[in-house]
Amino acid sequence: MSVDFQASLFEGSRVGVGPLAGRVQRTELSRGAWVDLLPGWFEGADQVFEDLVARVPWRAEKRPMYDGVVDVPRLLHTYGTGDPLPHPALVEAREALSAHYAPELGEPFVTAGCCYYRDGRDSVAWHGDDLGRGRTVDTMVAIVSFGSPRKLQLRPVGGQLAVSHALGHGDLVVMGGSCQRTWEHAVPKTARPVGPRISVQFRPRNVF
Ligand SMILES: O=C(O)CCC(=O)C(=O)O
Numbered sequence: 001m002s003v004d005f006q007a008s009l010f011e012g013s014r015v016g017v018g019p020l021a022g023r024v025q026r027t028e029l030s031r032g033a034w035v036d037l038l039p040g041w042f043e044g045a046d047q048v049f050e051d052l053v054a055r056v057p058w059r060a061e062k063r064p065m066y067d068g069v070v071d072v073p074r075l076l077h078t079y080g081t082g083d084p085l086p087h088p089a090l091v092e093a094r095e096a097l098s099a100h101y102a103p104e105l106g107e108p109f110v111t112a113g114c115c116y117y118r119d120g121r122d123s124v125a126w127h128g129d130d131l132g133r134g135r136t137v138d139t140m141v142a143i144v145s146f147g148s149p150r151k152l153q154l155r156p157v158g159g160q161l162a163v164s165h166a167l168g169h170g171d172l173v174v175m176g177g178s179c180q181r182t183w184e185h186a187v188p189k190t191a192r193p194v195g196p197r198i199s200v201q202f203r204p205r206n207v208f
């Protein structure tokens with residue numbers, strides 16, 4: 001096999017992220033919250049999706065509800081600070097996000113939460129990522145989406161649904177400013193026949 005042929009093979013199957021600067025579109029919400037969007041940030045998102053399905057040690061969680069326990073309707077795994085990530089493209093993504101947002105955020109993204117929505121019955125209810133510092137200070141949560149598009153909805157705390165983004169294959173969304181404490185987000189269930197979706201959320205230290 002010639003070197004040229006090998007190079008063209010690699011070119012056609014590049015997996016990784018594109019540039020962020022000048023491409024991310026910011027929408028100011030109210031109360032000091034904002035959302036950045038970059039559709040199609042990932043190249044080779046198909047391959048990343050396949051690899052994540054196979055490599056992430058997905059687990060089902062249960063949580064207490066009334067006098068019993070119910071299944072959390074999605075599969076999960078969180079990579080903590082320093083844990084090796086399951087795909088080099090995720091390392092590339094985390095480094096690119098940390099570099100791009102450093103002037104505003106002042107610290108790197110360090111954890112990667114992974115969620116696997118198997119079909120339209122899997123979902124996450126309205127919440128803010130406010131169990132850690134997100135409850136009291138401005139921060140950022142960057143989400144990359146793979147697989148079937150699903151809606152990410154946003155509303156001000158105590159208010160009506162205000163923003164809905166169909167997050168597609170390889171898309172980036174970053175929630176910033178006061179978003180985790182003044183706004184809530186959700187991925188609603190859908191009766192439409194949808195395929196599986198994986199979401200990877202990059203967060204700074206002690207944001208979850
Ligand atoms: O699936 C998503 O994009 C959102 C997940 C989310 O909000 C969370 O896990 O905190």
Ligand SMILES: [Fe+2]
Nearest residue numbers: 127128129185
């Ligand atoms: Fe969240």
